[in-house]
Amino acid sequence: MILPSKHSAAAVNIFTTMSSLARKENAYNLSQGLPDFPIAPALSDLLKEATVEGFNQYAPMPGLPELRQNIASSFNKRYSSNYCAPDRVTVTPGATYGIFTALTTVLNKGDEVIYLEPAFDCYVPAIEINGGIPVRVQLDAQKNFEIDWQQISDSITPKTKAIIINTPHNPSGKVWAQNDWDKLAAVIGHRDIYVISDEVYDTIVYDGLQHIPGFLQKNLEGKVLSVYSFGKMYHITGWKIGFVIAAPAFTEAFRSIHQYLGFSVNTPAQYALAKYLLIADQEASAIMLQAKRDLLVSRMQSSKFRLNALSKGSYFQLFDYSGVSSLDDVSFARWLAIEHKVATVPLSAFYRVPPGIKQIRLSFAKNDDVLNAATAILGNL
Numbered sequence: 265m266i267l268p269s270k271h272s273a274a275a276v277n278i279f280t281t282m283s284s285l286a287r288k289e290n291a292y293n294l295s296q297g298l299p300d301f302p303i304a305p306a307l308s309d310l311l312k313e314a315t316v317e318g319f320n321q322y323a324p325m326p327g328l329p330e331l332r333q334n335i336a337s338s339f340n341k342r343y344s345s346n347y348c349a350p351d352r353v354t355v356t357p358g359a360t361y362g363i364f365t366a367l368t369t370v371l372n373k374g375d376e377v378i379y380l381e382p383a384f385d386c387y388v389p390a391i392e393i394n395g396g397i398p399v400r401v402q403l404d405a406q407k408n409f410e411i412d413w414q415q416i417s418d419s420i421t422p423k424t425k426a427i428i429i430n431t432p433h434n435p436s437g438k439v440w441a442q443n444d445w446d447k448l449a450a451v452i453g454h455r456d457i458y459v460i461s462d463e464v465y466d467t468i469v470y471d472g473l474q475h476i477p478g479f480l481q482k483n484l485e486g487k488v489l490s491v492y493s494f495g496k497m498y499h500i501t502g503w504k505i506g507f508v509i510a511a512p513a514f515t516e517a518f519r520s521i522h523q524y525l526g527f528s529v530n531t532p533a534q535y536a537l538a539k540y541l542l543i544a545d546q547e548a549s550a551i552m553l554q555a556k557r558d559l560l561v562s563r564m565q566s567s568k569f570r571l572n573a574l575s576k577g578s579y580f581q582l583f584d585y586s587g588v589s590s591l592d593d594v595s596f597a598r599w600l601a602i603e604h605k606v607a608t609v610p611l612s613a614f615y616r617v618p619p620g621i622k623q624i625r626l627s628f629a630k631n632d633d634v635l636n637a638a639t640a641i642l643g644n645l
């Protein structure tokens with residue numbers, strides 16, 4: 265018996281494909297956004313401490329109170345605000361789950377959800393599995409993925425229930441300014457349209473820019489659910505733990521689904537993160553990763569790859585390879601991994617229909633040795 269797919273995306277996505285190709289070919293893996301450097305020793309110690317201290321049973325459904333309190337305090341401090349409180353924070357098993365559950369919370373069958381392409385790969389399947397209809401708005405790849413607000417406005421219909429946005433943006437590294445939020449609020453106006461705001465790279469912003477969270481937008485009060493990932497924040501993607509922040513009513517609705525979906529999140533990890541938030545240097549990650557971005561970009565400068573725009577946040581930098589090859593991006597990425605032992609992600613992985621753009625995404629959340637070795641290869645092409 266074969267079960268029909270509940271979504272229109274590939275059964276195995278390109279990230280999994282490229283990472284397994286990297287393993288098979290023993291290639292330098294600049295494809296998936298998983299760091300290859302060690303995590304903070306204090307965080308490992310706290311995880312050990314949690315299990316020894318007996319934090320091994322189900323945590324409360326919304327998350328450990330200490331963790332929710334410390335998340336709220338750390339956001340309030342960062343944004344000089346008093347918006348955050350434990351009743352607005354829900355701990356989740358990762359951001360992907362947060363996005364999925366937010367969609368389950370707001371969607372009824374046939375509701376439309378606007379998303380901006382190139383888009384992280386889980387959005388469309390999550391919309392479809394939840395009975396929604398994805399409505400695509402393309403960002404302008406030739407103009408550093410500029411947002412066409414008129415197109416967003418034109419895409420709104422009486423069936424529009426939500427819009428998914430992502431800042432800092434994977435794959436372009438573009439970071440939303442206050443102006444972008446103001447335009448979104450103006451486009452939505454008084455309509456009941458929810459904003460699911462994927463902010464997993466919130467602490468990884470470069471060149472003195474500041475991330476601006478969605479939940480703090482006064483003109484969108486009550487409509488935004490912001491999604492975060494400790495995986496990205498502290499380079500612990502394998503822990504699969506994150507959280508969402510939203511107004512109390514939205515939070516309550518979200519939790520009413522979460523209690524029957526994930527119900528409770530890894531308790532030792534919550535204990536460790538609650539304590540780690542009190543001692544972590546929130547800027548360290550961005551400083552370290554900005555140096556890695558700069559290393560990658562400077563070593564690629566003498567290559568035939570071209571940089572269209574410098575990444576301002578996230579783990580990623582896009583490069584145009586049209587000076588190296590006329591292959592389409594999927595064939596080029598496969599060729600690069602098999603023949604030259606460098607695994608990357610083709611930009612078309614972020615599109616429903618390949619747009620024919622010759623760009624690949626490189627992750628620089630890697631050891632300098634790996635970045636040096638991989639760029640030495642790329643520089644010789």
Ligand SMILES: Cc1ncc(COP(=O)(O)O)c(C=O)c1O
Pocket residue numbers: 297357358359360361384430434462464492493494495496501504505506
């Ligand atoms: C934009 C974006 N959103 C969400 C996620 C998923 O985060 P998590 O591992 O916490 O589910 C990723 C991971 O790469 C991402 O890049």
